[in-house]
Amino acid sequence: MTEDTGTTDDVPAADAAGDGSWVSLFSGGKDSSWALYRALEAGLDVSRLVTVHPEGDSYMYHVPATRLASLAAESIGIPLVEVEPDDFGAEDAEESGAQGDAELRPLEAALGELGSELPGGLAGVTAGAVESEYQTSRIEAMADRLDAEVFAPLWQEDPRELADAMLDAGFEITIIRVAAYGLDEPWLGRTLDREAIAELEELHESHGVHILGEGGEFETLVTDGPHMDRPIELEYETEWDGTRGTLRITDARLGE
Known part of the structure; x- marks a missing residue:
């Protein structure tokens, strides 16, 4: 800032x-x-x-x-x-x-x-x-x-560098909502890994999608990371209306 x-x-x-x-x-x-x-x-x-x-x-x-x-x-x-x-x-x-x-x-x-x-x-x-x-x-x-x-350690930092830093640190990130053209139903429940980030960069160029979803294009849940003792395990169904969707979590628990 x-x-x-x-x-x-x-x-x-x-x-x-x-x-x-x-x-x-x-x-x-x-x-x-x-x-x-x-x-x-x-x-x-x-x-x-x-x-x-x-x-x-x-x-x-x-x-x-x-x-x-x-x-x-x-x-x-x-x-x-x-x-x-x-x-x-x-x-x-x-x-x-x-x-x-x-x-x-x-x-x-x-x-x-x-x-x-x-x-x-x-x-x-x-x-x-x-x-x-x-x-x-x-x-x-x-x-x-x-x-x-x-x-505010993310403020005005480069989005790609932030994404890489999260993955390098060991964050496991699940996409739980999408609401942008170019992000279709298969993105729901997808892991935000380097392949997904590369695709988001392409969508940024073609559709203006923010790599970190800062404009509300997608939302995430961190299911594991170095600051967590146990991972979060999810069971879910997808809800999709043709243009946007979310995960309906049916069960969530801490794993071993």
């Missing part, structure tokens, strides 16, 4: 990192998982994961399969706080900006409560934003109100 925003992909100074606890904004998808992994690598004291469960489509949050975040948290070994959409107020918002602000309120309230409970208070939050000014500006403003830092 730029210097004037206060958000950075640089590791916070050791003295700042020791002045409280960190919270990871976590969906179980690849981007938030990578932000968490990088924070743990950097030695930040991540004491909680926080998952928001949106109702329907969301301008602010990763939507599909967020209920599986509890399995991921169990594998990672960090307690999870789940935020329900009781007071999003999105149905009353006429503009996307108003909806985004309404969706942020329950998250900010949850983080405020955590700040009063965690040892040393809330030092900062991790975020998995890559290019979305819409999401990032709101997270920054929220962090400012909470007097917290933001650690």
Whole structure:
């Protein structure tokens, strides 16, 4: 992030990192998982994961399969706080900006409560934003109100380099939703490996698909990685309407 925003992909100074606890904004998808992994690598004291469960489509949050975040948290070994959409107020918002602000309120309230409970208070939050000014500006403003830092290691990094770094680290990533021309039903349940990334690069050239799905073209779930003790095993069926689709998870468990 730029210097004037206060958000950075640089590791916070050791003295700042020791002045409280960190919270990871976590969906179980690849981007938030990578932000968490990088924070743990950097030695930040991540004491909680926080998952928001949106109702329907969301301008602010990763939507599909967020209920599986509890399995991921169990594998990672960090307690999870789940935020329900009781007071999003999105149905009353006429503009996307108003909806985004309404969706942020329950998250900010949850983080405020955590700040009063965690040892040393809330030092900062991790975020998995890559290019979305819409999401990032709101997270920054929220962090400012909470007097917290933001650690965003994916921000404005090269998408292909990020994808390669995730695979090099040992992330196993499953595509659980697609919603873009060029991404058809066989992509559902597909592993995001180097072959898939190469195909996404071609789709980027031909159809403008973002390699990391930053525009909502696809959503993912990290089923295993170096920060997880046990993999997530899935059973599912595909739901496809002819232009977009999602995995309907019929069973999920931690493997050995």
